[in-house]
Amino acid sequence: MKKKIAIIGAGVAGVSAALRLHKRGYQVTVYEKNSYIGGKMNQFKQDGYRWDTGPSVFTLPHLLVELYDLYGKKTEDYMRYEKQDHSCVYYFKDGTNLIFYTDIDKLTKEVKEKLGVDPKVVVDYLADCKEKYEVVGTMFLENPIHKVSMLPWDKVKKAIPFLFTGGIFKSLDALNKRDLKDPKLIKLFNRYATYNGSNPHEASSILSMIAHLDQTIGTFYPKGGMRRIVGGLYDLAQEQDIDFLLNQNVESCKRVGSQYEIKSNGDVQKFDKVVSAIDHLQFYKHIIDDQKLYQKYKKQERSASAFIFYWGMNQSYEELGLHNIFFSEDYKEEFRTLFKDLDIIMDPTVYINITSKCDPEDAPEGGENWFVMVNVPAGKVFTPEITARLRAAIITKLEKALKRPVEAAIASEKTWYPEKIAEDTGSYMGALYGASQNTKTAAITRHPNHSSKYKDLYFCGGTVHPGGGVPVSIQSAKIVDKLIANES
Ligand SMILES: Cc1cc2nc3c(=O)[nH]c(=O)nc-3n(C[C@H](O)[C@H](O)[C@H](O)COP(=O)(O)OP(=O)(O)OC[C@H]3O[C@@H](n4cnc5c(N)ncnc54)[C@H](O)[C@@H]3O)c2cc1C
Numbered sequence: 007m008k009k010k011i012a013i014i015g016a017g018v019a020g021v022s023a024a025l026r027l028h029k030r031g032y033q034v035t036v037y038e039k040n041s042y043i044g045g046k047m048n049q050f051k052q053d054g055y056r057w058d059t060g061p062s063v064f065t066l067p068h069l070l071v072e073l074y075d076l077y078g079k080k081t082e083d084y085m086r087y088e089k090q091d092h093s094c095v096y097y098f099k100d101g102t103n104l105i106f107y108t109d110i111d112k113l114t115k116e117v118k119e120k121l122g123v124d125p126k127v128v129v130d131y132l133a134d135c136k137e138k139y140e141v142v143g144t145m146f147l148e149n150p151i152h153k154v155s156m157l158p159w160d161k162v163k164k165a166i167p168f169l170f171t172g173g174i175f176k177s178l179d180a181l182n183k184r185d186l187k188d189p190k191l192i193k194l195f196n197r198y199a200t201y202n203g204s205n206p207h208e209a210s211s212i213l214s215m216i217a218h219l220d221q222t223i224g225t226f227y228p229k230g231g232m233r234r235i236v237g238g239l240y241d242l243a244q245e246q247d248i249d250f251l252l253n254q255n256v257e258s259c260k261r262v263g264s265q266y267e268i269k270s271n272g273d274v275q276k277f278d279k280v281v282s283a284i285d286h287l288q289f290y291k292h293i294i295d296d297q298k299l300y301q302k303y304k305k306q307e308r309s310a311s312a313f314i315f316y317w318g319m320n321q322s323y324e325e326l327g328l329h330n331i332f333f334s335e336d337y338k339e340e341f342r343t344l345f346k347d348l349d350i351i352m353d354p355t356v357y358i359n360i361t362s363k364c365d366p367e368d369a370p371e372g373g374e375n376w377f378v379m380v381n382v383p384a385g386k387v388f389t390p391e392i393t394a395r396l397r398a399a400i401i402t403k404l405e406k407a408l409k410r411p412v413e414a415a416i417a418s419e420k421t422w423y424p425e426k427i428a429e430d431t432g433s434y435m436g437a438l439y440g441a442s443q444n445t446k447t448a449a450i451t452r453h454p455n456h457s458s459k460y461k462d463l464y465f466c467g468g469t470v471h472p473g474g475g476v477p478v479s480i481q482s483a484k485i486v487d488k489l490i491a492n493e494s
Contacts, residue, residue, distance in 0.1 A: 012277040017045030019467035020283030022483035039255035049233040053418035055318035062359035066477035084238035093225040135218035152454035181211035203309025205341040208444040287434040306441035308384035311424040318418030354380040385435035439474025
């Protein structure tokens with residue numbers, strides 16, 4: 007008889023884990039509290055517009071292809087994606103704007119023209135990011151680093167000296183100041199710390215490897231929006247004998263004899279193994295009721311959350327691209343306020359994602375679907391007054407930068423904020439990526455993919471090793487599969 011595995015949570019990590027473990031020969035049941043799968047990677051439609059709710063930047067598509075390959079399927083039968091000509095358009099307060107091309111020649115030309123920076127500076131910096139990714143990143147992202155017996159020692163030996171010479175104890179900001187010098191380039195490459203909700207002035211310079219993924223490997227767009235990433239995987243999972251139990255809020259998970267009893271909606275089922283694909287703090291606090299481990303991991307600082315305005319615009323803005331960033335004047339103060347004062351500044355860095363640039367049907371003709379996001383502290387409460395102030399500050403900033411009306415063009419509107427993100431996805435305090443990476447050792451102290459206390463209990467998803475974000479969450483499911491295969 008097949009061994010039974012329960013997966014709690016049907017976000018992109020839970021669905022990826024289900025596909026891998028089913029293929030490995032387990033009878034898989036996925037519990038999801040919502041009526042839909044996808045967690046943070048959801049979508050909604052309103053007044054003729056479509057929006058992705060959460061993630062918008064898509065890198066490392068080969069991790070998805072691997073899952074389709076596992077079943078001998080063609081990725082394009084489930085989802086299509088295209089490489090973008092540029093990763094982002096950056097707007098600075100002095101009116102400079104910079105198109106960040108993924109082609110190195112176009113990029114260095116743009117940087118030379120707009121900032122007067124020697125192309126060699128950017129070429130050398132990105133080469134360093136690439137080396138970091140290849141020597142440290144892949145070892146770290148592909149392995150259960152907390153399981154000493156499974157470490158690839160040949161790769162670890164190469165990575166350890168590199169960690170010191172490559173500056174693990176230097177902040178990303180310090181590295182960028184040393185290697186880039188130009189204040190605008192520093193700000194721009196500091197931004198990669200926000201890819202896991204962290205502060206570039208505190209987080210390790212090792213995070214510069216993210217620039218390699220975004221710039222050199224490239225930024226991609228999935229046709230139909232980010233939702234297609236998890237939608238395609240779910241379509242594949244539904245063709246298999248995998249049970250998805252929607253509207254099933256897991257209430258408890260108890261070790262009884264050699265099995266686990268999972269209770270949801272009053273019903274109890276037994277399993278040989280359990281994979282938690284939800285926020286590990288919620289798992290410890292509410293589901294397995296281990297207050298000691300909850301308190302231990304709760305001490306780690308949360309990553310940033312976000313306030314998102316979904317604006318249906320009745321005009322189009324040709325000057326904007328798929329991804330756009332409008333920087334704050336004082337980036338350092340913005341992060342200090344976010345992580346130390348647990349507050350927001352009224353000149354925040356604003357990110358706008360517009361999928362109707364690639365999928366015109368995401369907005370009525372002549373309009374655009376704006377996803378307008380600012381980073382805010384996890385757990386921050388937004389009263390109607392604070393929300394109104396933030397909204398007004400963003401509009402003033404955008405109208406000044408774009409030199410044309412914004413507010414008058416908003417024809418449809420909705421918001422998402424920490425409290426609601428927490429409620430909808432089970433994310434502790436609405437943090438986007440679990441714990442922050444604001445210490446130099448954060449990567450190692452992050453929650454492992456297995457439990458050393460509870461036998462046959464595993465963890466995947468954006469709050470545990472190797473980290474937050476869509477590709478890394480998919481990768482965490484692969485590590486769990488590796489761990490289970492190793493222990494079977
Ligand atoms: C606004 C925003 C912007 C982001 N931008 C990016 C980006 O541009 N690029 C990027 O790579 N990443 C981005 N991220 C992060 C990315 O979305 C996450 O890292 C990733 O989606 C996490 O997937 P997951 O499966 O681990 O968790 P989730 O998506 O949170 O899924 C967890 C699932 O578990 C379910 N669940 C919770 N508790 C229970 C329970 N008790 N019983 C049953 N089910 C339960 C939830 O309902 C949910 O469906 C962003 C996130 C947000 C919110």
